[in-house]
Amino acid sequence: MDSAPPAPPSSPPPSPWLPFESRRRARDEKREAVLRAAVQLFLEQGYHRVTLNEVAERLNITKPALYNYFRGKDEILFECWSMGAELVDSVITEINAGGGSGLARLRKLVHAYAALMATDFGASLVRFDLRDLTERNAAVARAAKKRIDATFRRYLADGIADGSVRPCDPKLAAFAIAGALNWIGHWYRRDGTLSPTGIADEFTVRLTEGLATESRQQMTKKTPRAPRRRNSGRKPPGKKRTGGTR
Amino acid sequence: MDSAPPAPPSSPPPSPWLPFESRRRARDEKREAVLRAAVQLFLEQGYHRVTLNEVAERLNITKPALYNYFRGKDEILFECWSMGAELVDSVITEINAGGGSGLARLRKLVHAYAALMATDFGASLVRFDLRDLTERNAAVARAAKKRIDATFRRYLADGIADGSVRPCDPKLAAFAIAGALNWIGHWYRRDGTLSPTGIADEFTVRLTEGLATESRQQMTKKTPRAPRRRNSGRKPPGKKRTGGTR
DNA sequence: CCGATATATTACCAGCGGGTAAGAAAAAGT
DNA sequence: ACTTTTTCTTACCCGCTGGTAATATATCGG
Incomplete structure (x- = not known):
């Protein structure tokens, strides 16, 4: 989330491969540029309708060049998905680090997750079909999904235990909440009237x-805004991959 | 056109094309058999991974035979989708016919819609990608979706007006509710522990x-069962297509 | 200026899968 | 029984797209 020092002092053009410009940027930046282009196209048109030629074309390169960074189309899909998963993971880590009742943490999660669903990589979490992945990567993705689901349930269970949440079935309540949130990724449009x-x-x-147990409970209005630098201890920005290979 | 009487008195096997049996059933029954096989495969494996050969094979016929009933793969997809849409439409029609406060009707809709999401044709409503359809059919589908969404909003607005629902933004509330419901179509498994x-x-x-305005309001427990097809009264069986062609 | 390495290009292939043409085989009509 | 019509099959095509080989061009260390 807050990794990668923004950029070396130069303007960031949309594509690092300007037709005949200095194409000497760092490898990882190009990799990410591919992912950004890919995730956008995948969301716009759907994975199966997007050809690697299109992805390449949007980056001013040709298809085989992509194979310098990825083993194949499905790996690009997986990496896009992983970007979203990492965002969610870091959100959860941050919430877990902080305190609060079950309900308070649940609300933080709902808020952050909803906002994430309005981003490309966030939406990719729910709009991509895991069956397009290799079995190995699909297993990684399923595991990540399970962790997220477990977090919702845990916050609910914690809330019931600490009295901040009315007794209910955490499993179904989590499904309902996560479902409503996930659906955002399907209907949200950047050009719409609603802001993230x-x-x-x-x-x-x-x-x-x-x-909530108390109808008008104080809604902790702590929009995390810019995450203070104070999390210097945990979560080093360096490549914290979720796992998964081919 | 729709002269076909419901069915000759005989047991309904899964596939009307038993290897070398009497293959003389009515055309519409075969058409529907194709749709049932197709929707199942599409949900299992995803539209793009299912070949027409597979669909045909499951029915003990060969690919070109399918073209006697449909113009192409995408039309099969659309017809599957339409089946689901008709189910929802009939649910809505029924609720509209009955009375009740906005909240009461909303609850009826939520209940029926949730149950629908646990059926094949119901799930196809939210698991199929409309971009796989022809522009013409996609437009029909979008219109149907819009009608459904409008119904959720109307019940909410009615509820606010008649005092059964607390004031809120009907648009976002409808998105939240519909999202939670639609998501059922993504996680529900027949072989799971939860019943529809x-x-x-x-x-x-x-x-x-x-x-709800009153916390423990009486929950009208009127399960309308499964919205049986062939409900003799309304919705004459004759090709009441939602629209859409190629 | 010169090799070595990373990066990108041109040209190509192969398989898959939707779709079609032509004709066999039932069903239905007469 | 013979024709007509519907239904289904065999055989085929072809366009598309992911992926690869061989090659060219930067980039960089020296």
Whole structure:
């Protein structure tokens, strides 16, 4: 999330491969540029309708050049998915680090997750079909999904235990909440009238108002804004891959 | 056109094309058999991974035979989708015919919709990608989706107006509810531990408890069972297509 | 300026899968 | 029984797209 020192002092053009410009940027930057282009196309048109030629063309290169960075189309898909998974993971890590009741943590998660669903890599979490991945990578993805689901359930269970959440079935409640959130990734449009933060705010109240023990409980309005530098201890920015290879 | 009487008195085997049996059933029955086989495969493996050969094979016929009933693969997809849309439409029609407060009707819709998501044709509503359709058919599908969304919003707005629902933004609330419901189509498994009616019951309370004006309002427990096809009264069996062609 | 290495290109292949043409085999009509 | 019509099969095509080989061009260390 807050990794990679923004950029060397130079303007960041959309594509590092300007037709005949200095194409000497670091390998990882190019890799990421491929992912950004790919995730956008995949979301726009759907994985199967996007050809590698299209991805390459958008980057001013040709198809085989992609194979310097990825083993194949499905690996690109997986890496896009992983980017989203890492975002969620870092959100969860941060919430876990902080305190609060079960309900409070649940609300933080709902808010952050809703906002994530309005981003490309976030949406890719729910719009890509894991069956397009190799069995190995699909297993990694399933595991990550399971962790996320478990987190929702744990916050709910914790909330019931500490009295901040009304008794309910955590499994089904988590499905309901996660479902409403995931669906954002399907209907949200950048050019629409609703802003990501607006959606996140509204969903936070809407999805938890029925669960809270006190009807008008104080809604901790702590929008994390810029994450303070104070998490210097845990989570080093360096390549914290979720796992998965081919 | 729709002269075909419902069915000759005989048992309905899974496939009307038993290897070398009497293959003289009515055309529409075969058409539907294709759709049932197709929707199952599409959900199992995903549209793009299913070949027409596979569909045909499961029916003990060969690929070109399918072209006697459909113009192409994408039309089969659309017809599957339409089956689901018709189910939802009939649910809505039925609820509209009955009375009740906005909240009461919303709850009926949530309950019926949740149950639908646990069926093949119901799930196809949210698991199929409309971009695989021709532009013409996609437009029909979008229109149907819009009608469904509008219904959710209307019930909410009605509920706010008649005082059964707390004031809220109907648009976002509808998105939240519909999202949670639609997601069922993605995680529900026939062989799981949760029953469709159990899910429907739970979701009905979970998704509306926060909206109700009175916390413990009487939950009208009128399970309308499965919306049986061939409901003799309304919706004449004759090709009441949603629209759409190629 | 010169090899070595990373990076990109041109040209190509192979398989898959939707779709079609032509004709066999049932069903239905007469 | 013979024709007509519907239904289904065998055989085929062809375009598309992921992936590869061989080669060219930067980039960099020296």
